[in-house]
Amino acid sequence: MDHVLSKLSSGKGLFSEVEDILFYTITEGQKQVPVSHFISALKRTGLNVSDPRLKDCMDKLQRSVSESFHDVMMDRELFHKCVGGSIVLLIQAFRKKFIIPEFDSFVSKIDQIYNTVQKNHNGHQSTFLTWPSSVLISGVCPCVQWTDRGGYNLPVYSGRTEVGTTSLWTDRGGYNLPVDGQRWVQPPCGRTEVGTTSLWTDRGGYNLPVDGQRHSVGDTKQPFCLQSCVKPLEYAVAIHEAGTEKVHRYVGMEPSGLKFNMLYLDEEDKPHNPMVNAGAIVISSLIKPGSNKAEKFDYMMDFIKKMAGREYVGFSNTTFQSEKETGDRNFAIGYYLKEKKCFPTGAEMIDALDFYFQLCSIEVTCESGSVMAATLAHGGICPITGERVLCAEAVRNTLSLMHSCGMYDFSGEMAFHVGLPAKSGVSGAVLLVVPNVMGVMCWSPPLDRVGNSVRGIHFCQELVSSFNFHNYDNLRHLVKKQDPRRQDGDDRNKSVVSLMFAAYSGDVSAVRRFALSLMDMELKDYDSRTALHVAAGEGHVDVVRFLTDACKVNPFLKDRWGNIPLDDAMQFGHSAVVKVLQDYQAACQEQERLPMADTIPLKLETVEGMV
Structure with missing residues (x-):
């Protein structure tokens, strides 16, 4: 099929042929199916009807639905x-060529993790921020749905104003978005998202793989402030704009070992890293130097919206005003930085602080946050728009610092137990990146003693316990976890093909390597033929001797047509192979008559024969 994809632009006929194959794949051979069947098939791959890459397709489909008076x-x-x-x-979606091919089973496991983590009621509300009382009364807003003739589930919307646009309408449902743009919808009751993940206090989470697949659980459309989760984004923009050398003239790259809001600098009188308050305040002075406050804020908002695939990004003026009124510690840090001449020439400390407070007050949802995380996972390219937002250098540096410094005083434990770049905020958000796989945004306000979301941390730990996403999970002989990047049967199919081709070509060295790797040397292809069948039919006596003398394979296994390896050797006139197989069969029959104890040396003999 790959060669077909490469030629799709060559002519209308080929387009039509491929579309026909895809149509009959989706309809399972039927001549027509309800539109809802097509939508459901899309969602099972992880794609969502709101995916920007499907806009033209969905618009045409919606017009067809609206023009009909009957079920479409x-x-x-x-x-x-x-x-x-x-x-x-x-075609990529239905061929299971996305980063997570078995998406249904993956999201099923994510839901299990979510349900486990939801039972964790530990933690306390943040003491670093003064929240309006309306925010503290945080129930889950129900989502009433109805279905139109085309099978679309349409939520009843409630309004939400987005900065820089008119009015953005959002429902209160939830979904996860993998890096492939796939999306899966579930009623709200918490949040966990893959790709960008949002976690909950009965809020939710969202996953977004790098191919744009999506999955969400819980109240994933509820806006919340990024708070410290904006620090890696701010740093990435600064690196993208000014470069590593200039940025790190003013800020270090080492974990501080101290609380994130301490008045403390390193031995060079620089903030330890961009993930602590002092570092983030200095970084805010490096973005668009010489521009006024409005231009800097608009620039940063536009950058974050690009990272979020133009999904919801807003601004909480209430939080901004609260930050300014209660930010005595940050003002103290600012004056300390000014005393130590940490700001670049011409930068105003008060302006830098004001900009920092604005950035912390930017709002996202689990859905849009997961796209940001997935953009970092995808090397700076937004997975749902295909736009390059950040340079590779900015992404690499950002993920490195998130891994070493992103979780406050818990950063070392996070690197040890989870082994992935992450950043938390006192709003209860946790932004998690699985490089080259997905981004996750979790949101759950109850915090632990160091200011991280209790459920967010729990979710990350459960995720890495179930899947081999930890940076060092792939060390040989270390762990056995699920790898959602592999398609069911991939390993076995590749093993069969490799073994059969080695036997066909007479490559006895390759066959030895397979045996040493503990591969099952009696694997069968779709015709029930083994490597011994293939080697016997081709007359490769060295391969036959190795399979019989060293591997002790069964010479009596029959293929689809009832033939054993000896039959194939005789049919094609390979007399040397016939002699080897006849002798081996006689030895096997004799061996069956020996007591069990006498068969034990054959195990040692097998190992020695492979060397």
Whole structure:
């Protein structure tokens, strides 16, 4: 199919042929299916109807639904009409070529983790921020849904104003978004997102793989402030704009070992790193130097919106005013930095603090936050728009510092137990990045003693316990965890193909390597033929001798046509192989008559024969 994809632009006929194959794959051979069947099939791959890459397809489909007075059935003609511009993406999805091919089983496990973590009621509300009372009364807003004729689930919306635009309407549902842009919807009751993940106090989470697949659990459309989760984003923008050398003239790159809001600098009189308050305040003075406050804020908002794939990014003026009124510690840090001449020439300390407070007051949802995390996981390219937002250098530096310094005083334990870049905020958010796989945004306000979300940390730990996402999980012989990047049967299929081709070509060295790696040397292909069948049919006597003398394979296994390896050797006239197999069969029959104790030396003999 790959060679077909590479030629899709060569002619209408080939387009039509590929679309037909895709149509009959989705409809399972039927001539027409309800539109809802197509939508459900999309969601099972992790794609969502709101994915920007599917906009043209969904717009045409929606018009067809709205123009009909009857239940709309998708036939071949309607399918061709709708999917033309999205054919490559859809083929990737239905061929399971996204980063997480078995998406259904993956999100099922994510839901299990969410349900486990939701039972954790430890933690306390942040003491670093003064919240308005309306925020403290935090129930889960229900989502009432109805279904139209085309099978779309449409939530009843409640309004939300977004900075820089008119009014953005958001529901209170939840979904996860993997890096492939896939999305899966579930009623609200907490949040965990893969790709960008949001975690909850009965809020939720969102996952977004690098291919744009999506999955969410809980109240993933509820806005919350980024707080310290904005620090890696701010740092990444500064590196993207000014470069590593200039930025690190003013801020270090070492963990401080102290609380995030301490009045303390390193031995060079620089903030230890950009993930503590002192470092973030200095970084805010490096973004768009010489611009006024409004220009700097608009620039940063536009950058963050690009990282979020133009999904919801807002601003909480209430939080901003609260930060300024109660930020005595940050003002003290600012004056200390000014005393030590930590700011670049021409920078105003009060302006830098004001900008820092604004950035901490930027609002996202678990959904938009997970896209930001997935953009970092995808090397700076937004997975749902395809736009390069950050340079590779900025992403690498940011993830390195998130890994070593991103979780306050818990950073060392996080690196040890989870082994992934992450950043937390006192709003209860945890932004987690699985490089080259997905981004996750979790949101749950109850915090532990160092200011991290209790449930957010718990979710990250459970995620790494279930999947081999820890940086060092792939060390040989260390752990056995699920790898969601592998398709079911991938390992076995590759083993069968490799073994059969080695036997076919007479490559006895390769066959020895497979045996030493403890591969099952009696693996069968779709015709029930073993490597011994193939080697015997091709007349490769060295391979046959190794399989019989060293591996002790069964010479009596029959293929689809009832033939054993000896039959194939005789049919094609390979007399040397016939002699080896006849002798081996006689030895096997004799061995069956020996007591069990006499068979033990054969185990040692097998190992010695492989060397």
